[in-house]
Structure formats: structure tokens, C-alpha cells
Amino acid sequence: MLRPRVIVCLDVKDGRVVKGTHFRNLRDVGDPVELAQRYEAEGADEIVYLDVSASKEDRGTLLDVVRRTAETLFVPLTVGGGVRSADDIGPLLRAGADKISVNSAAVRDPGLLSIGAERFGSQCIVASIDAAAENGGFRCYTHGGSTPTDLDAVAWARECVERGAGEVLLTSIDQDGARTGYRLDLTRAVSDSVSVPVIASGGAGSAEHLHDAFTEGHASAALVAGILHDGVTTVGALKRELSDRGIDVRPVGPSPRAAGADPAVTDTKERR
Amino acid sequence: MRIALFDYGAGNLHSLAKALEGAGAGVTITPEWDEALAADALVLPGVGAFGHAAAALPDDRSRLREALEGGLPCLGICLGMQLFFEDSDEAAGSGIGLVPGRVVRLEAEVVPHMGWNDVETGSDPLFDGIDALVAYYANSYVCRPDGEAAVIARSSYDGRSFAAGVRTANTWGVQFHPEKSSADGRRLIANFVRLAEEAR
Numbered sequence: 001m002l003r004p005r006v007i008v009c010l011d012v013k014d015g016r017v018v019k020g021t022h023f024r025n026l027r028d029v030g031d032p033v034e035l036a037q038r039y040e041a042e043g044a045d046e047i048v049y050l051d052v053s054a055s056k057e058d059r060g061t062l063l064d065v066v067r068r069t070a071e072t073l074f075v076p077l078t079v080g081g082g083v084r085s086a087d088d089i090g091p092l093l094r095a096g097a098d099k100i101s102v103n104s105a106a107v108r109d110p111g112l113l114s115i116g117a118e119r120f121g122s123q124c125i126v127a128s129i130d131a132a133a134e135n136g137g138f139r140c141y142t143h144g145g146s147t148p149t150d151l152d153a154v155a156w157a158r159e160c161v162e163r164g165a166g167e168v169l170l171t172s173i174d175q176d177g178a179r180t181g182y183r184l185d186l187t188r189a190v191s192d193s194v195s196v197p198v199i200a201s202g203g204a205g206s207a208e209h210l211h212d213a214f215t216e217g218h219a220s221a222a223l224v225a226g227i228l229h230d231g232v233t234t235v236g237a238l239k240r241e242l243s244d245r246g247i248d249v250r251p252v253g254p255s256p257r258a259a260g261a262d263p264a265v266t267d268t269k270e271r272r
Numbered sequence: 273m274r275i276a277l278f279d280y281g282a283g284n285l286h287s288l289a290k291a292l293e294g295a296g297a298g299v300t301i302t303p304e305w306d307e308a309l310a311a312d313a314l315v316l317p318g319v320g321a322f323g324h325a326a327a328a329l330p331d332d333r334s335r336l337r338e339a340l341e342g343g344l345p346c347l348g349i350c351l352g353m354q355l356f357f358e359d360s361d362e363a364a365g366s367g368i369g370l371v372p373g374r375v376v377r378l379e380a381e382v383v384p385h386m387g388w389n390d391v392e393t394g395s396d397p398l399f400d401g402i403d404a405l406v407a408y409y410a411n412s413y414v415c416r417p418d419g420e421a422a423v424i425a426r427s428s429y430d431g432r433s434f435a436a437g438v439r440t441a442n443t444w445g446v447q448f449h450p451e452k453s454s455a456d457g458r459r460l461i462a463n464f465v466r467l468a469e470e471a472r
Contacts, residue, residue: 002429003388003406040454045388045408070286076408076452093319096286098410098452120283121321123384123410166384166412197386220387250388250406 003250004214005045005221006239007199008228010035011052012081015065018052019177019226026052029229033068039228040075042235043252047073048101048169048223050128051081052144063095070096080128080169086115093120101126101169104142107149107156110163117164122196125167127160129153131186132173138186145173153186154193161194168198169223175203177226182209187217199223206233207241214247273469276311278352279303280328283319288349288451288461295462305330309339313468318350318449322375322413323363325351337368345442345468347461353438353445354415362413371438371445373417380430384412389427391436391448396424398437398444400463402456407436407448414447442471 010017010032017035018026029035036047049069051062066079079092080101089100100120106112106127116125130145131138131153138153157168170190172183182200191198197220200213210222227233236252243249275297277289289299292315302308330336340346348356355367360375367375378385388406393399409427414434417423425437427447438445444464450457 001390002385002409003390005387067286070284071290074287074291074451074454074458076410076449093284094286096284098284098287098319121319122412123386124283124319166410167386195382196384197382220382251404 001248003045004219004242004247005199006043006210006235006242006249007046007048007221007223008039008044008235009048009050009201009223009225011225012049012062012065013052015062017229019229032065033072035229036069036073036077039235040073043239043250044075044235045221045250046076046078048078048080050101051079063091066092066095066097078126078169080126085109086112086119089116089120093124099124099126099167101128103128103130104147106160107140107142107151110159113160113163113165117166122164122166125165126169127157127165127167128169128171129157129160129190130171130173133183133186138189141173145176154189157190157194161196165196167196168194169201170198171223172202176201178203179205179227181205182213182217182219182222184212184217187213187219191218191220197221207238207245210238210242211245211247273313273465273472274298274300274311275313275315275465275468276308277301277315277317278308280317280320280325283317285317285319288315288317291451291458291461292465294458295465297465303328305336309336309344312472313345313347313465316346316348316352316355318352320351321363322351322354322360323365325355326360326363326365326367329355329368333366333368337370340368340370340443341441343442343471345464345471346444347464348443348445349451350411350447350449353447354413356438356443356445357415357417360413370443371415371417371422371440372419373415375413376416378412378414378429379432382430384410385429386410388453389429389448391425391427393425393437396437396439396444397467398424398439398460398463402459405456407446407450407457408452409448411447415445442468
């Protein structure tokens with residue numbers, strides 16, 4: 001059975017983890033290497049680093065942080081931000097990233113996804129899409145949510161997958177940092193339209209929100225950030241509550257998993 | 273104990289090297305078969321595409337196959353396991369042909385098969401000390417061995433069961449990524465290092 005994933009996102013700026021609301025008002029919340037290790041120990045299924053300054057300020061990505069992280073982290077690491085061309089992908093993978101997420105650069109040059117997938121395999125190319133609700137649909141934005149595009153999120157997600165993306169990281173700009181739940185209509189619309197796993201992002205405030213992303217949103221994974229960095233909850237507590245609610249997440253710690261969860265409740269995408 | 277980690281020239285070898293070192297092995301990352309086959313044990317990592325990796329195998333496949341049949345301890349991970357087979361749907365080019373069978377495209381609604389999946393493990397010592405393994409996968413292809421003789425573990429995805437692990441002589445292959453499977457994955461890697469030492 002494939003387990004719905006709980007992914008911890010660390011927004012990284014100048015080698016530090018930061019967190020803001022609606023992509024703004026960034027606050028320092030710690031050292032990425034230490035935090036990644038701590039979240040693995042707590043039961044995080046994957047770690048994502050998003051270099052939040054890279055696209056906007058044209059900075060390179062954090063090869064050194066990635067290298068130091070990979071030395072002590074033994075769950076998958078995705079790195080995004082600052083990938084401007086296919087040539088930026090190789091060095092990040094060599095440094096220790098398992099997957100690379102691409103946002104603004106793919107909008108500018110969709111061929112980047114094809115080249116990346118051909119060269120390194122679809123499984124390490126993640127299409128990162130930031131979308132906001134507009135006129136009954138969802139418009140894609142680039143450059144950390146600051147620049148509108150003419151792209152519809154569902155259509156763009158499909159194109160990304162056709163071009164070779166092996167996963168979609170889907171962030172609701174409207175919900176990001178709000179802690180009132182994922183944008184389920186957006187998550188579901190994209191999940192139902194593509195043949196690759198979709199990671200719901202933006203809005204996590206409680207285990208209930210993750211539960212809803214997996215069930216109503218049909219997401220394969222859910223991204224969590226602020227509520228963990230602020231100590232509102234822990235990965236372990238989220239997973240235990242998800243498990244109690246019938247979502248078969250990967251168990252935390254060495255204890256054997258509880259058997260007999262109601263399969264009817266775990267209506268995640270891969271089981272439909 | 274020196275382990276050669278073969279480098280096809282693509283992807284992340286960092287975590288795998290650290291996990292092997294953490295288990296007490298010395299690690300040499302090399303793209304040269306002479307050097308790789310001279311080590312005490314060999315690891316074929318799991319990142320990249322079949323065609324690209326097959327092109328990096330020695331032209332004379334029998335050289336590699338004979339070394340493995342002769343007992344050189346080897347661990348193939350994901351793509352590295354797929355290379356033990358004869359050929360693949362993914363691309364032209366032949367594998368090592370150590371395990372009879374081929375590599376086929378995963379038939380499922382959502383591909384790649386990405387994330388943590390349960391692994392039914394048998395009694396192979398590679399899994400010593402690991403109960404109820406849940407391991408990290410990132411694959412679009414799976415191995416289809418001719419017969420079950422080599423199969424030491426299975427997983428299922430979207431209602432279909434596939435070989436999660438194979439063994440022949442001192443060669444082990446796993447379709448998942450132990451170096452990305454947290455504590456239990458590191459234990460598996462440590463088990464391999466121990467088994468390789470015992471086989472010397």
C-alpha cells in the first residue's frame with residue numbers, strides 16, 4: 001500500500017529557514033540542516049527546500065546547504081528556487097537533492113521540463129505551480145507569487161506532465177500561510193487531471209486539513225510548514241491524528257503500525 | 273572493507289555514500305569498471321535512466337556477470353537492480369543478464385510510483401532486524417523475473433504485486449531506495465555491509 005505522504009517544506013533564504021504569509025513578511029525560523037534532520041526524526045516523509053529569494057533576486061541556489069543536508073538526511077530532499085535552466089539541475093542533484101522543482105523557469109521555457117526529464121528521469125522533475133482563484137478558475141503566478149501569467153493551473157499542470165514532470169507541487173496563493181485548510185477545489189481539479197502524484201500546498205493548519213487534502217482533494221501528499229516551524233504541532237502528532245482518522249500514513253517511530261484501518265476512508269488518489 | 277559505488281554520471285550519490293560510510297565501509301565513487309570490480313563489494317545506485325546506465329556497463333557484459341556469479345558482493349538499488357535483468361521497456365540496450373527476466377513499464381493510474389510503500393520481506397538476512405518495512409520508491413518501471421527463485425521481497429501498487437527485492441549468490445537488488453528510507457533503510461544498508469564482509 002502506498003502511503004499518503006506528509007512533506008515538510010522549508011523556505012530557505014540566504015542559508016536560513018524563513019516563513020512568511022502570502023510569500024511576504026519573512027521571519028527567520030532556523031538552520032535548514034538541523035531542521036531537516038529533526039523533521040526526519042519526527043516522521044517527515046520528505047523534505048522540500050524552496051529558495052524563496054532565488055527567482056526574484058536572480059540568486060543561485062543553495063548548493064552548500066544541500067550538500068550539508070544530504071550528509072545527514074535519509075529521506076528524499078526536493079530543492080526548488082533558482083533553477084533557471086537545465087544546466088542548473090545537474091549540480092543540485094550532484095550536491096544531494098533527489099528531486100528538483102521548477103516554477104518560473106518552466107513557465108518561461110517549458111522545454112526545460114522535457115530536457116530535465118530526458119536527462120535525469122521524470123521522477124526527479126517536479127513542476128511547482130503557484131495558483132490563485134480568479135473568475136471561477138485558477139491563474140498561475142510566477143516569481144514567488146508576484147507575477148501573474150496567462151496560464152490556467154489545470155491546463156498548465158497537464159502540459160507540465162506531458163512534457164515530463166513526474167510530480168506536481170501545487171500551492172494555493174490564496175491559502176498560503178492562512179492555516180485555514182488547503183484549497184481543495186484547486187487540489188482536486190489538478191489531481192484529477194494529471195497522471196502523476198500531486199502535492200497539496202498552502203493552508204495547512206491542522207491534521208484535519210491534511211485529511212481533507214488526501215480524501216476530498218485527491219492529493220498524494222500534503223505539504224506542511226508554518227504550523228511545524230512555529231511549534232503549533234509536530235509531524236508525529238499530525239501523523240498520529242491522521243492515522244486515527246483512517247489515513248494510512250507511514251507510521252512514526254519504531255512501533256509497528258496499527259492494523260485494521262477502515263479502507264473506505266482512505267480514498268486517496270492512487271486507490272481510486 | 274572498500275565498497276565501490278558505481279557512477280553512471282547522473283544523480284545523487286551523496287546520501288548513499290554517507291549511509292555506506294555510516295555502516296563502517298570505505299567508499300570509492302568511480303565510473304571505471306576496473307576499479308569497481310577490484311573493490312571488496314560493489315553498489316549500483318538507482319538514479320538515472322536505463323538506456324543511459326546500460327550504456328555505461330562494460331561492453332563485455334560477461335565480465336560483470338561472472339564477477340557477480342563468482343560471489344562479488346553487490347547491491348543494486350532501483351535502476352541498479354533493473355540492470356541485473358536482460359533488458360527493459362524503457363530503452364534499448366541490454367542489462368547484465370544475471371537474473372532471467374526483463375524490466376517492464378508500471379501499469380497504474382498514477383506513475384511514477386512515488387512515495388513510501390509496504391514491503392513484504394522474507395527471511396533473507398538483508399532484512400535482519402527490520403519489521404514491517406515501509407520503504408521509499410520512485411519508479412516508473414518494475415522488474416519481472418522469470419519465476420520466483422530470485423525474489424526475496426514483494427510490494428504492491430494499484431492492485432499489482434511486483435518484485436521489491438531479488439537475490440542471487442551475493443548479489444542483492446532492491447527496487448526501493450534504502451538510502452531514502454530513513455532508519456530501516458540505513459539498517460538494510462548496514463546489513464549489506466555486514467553480509468559483504470562475511471562473504472569476503
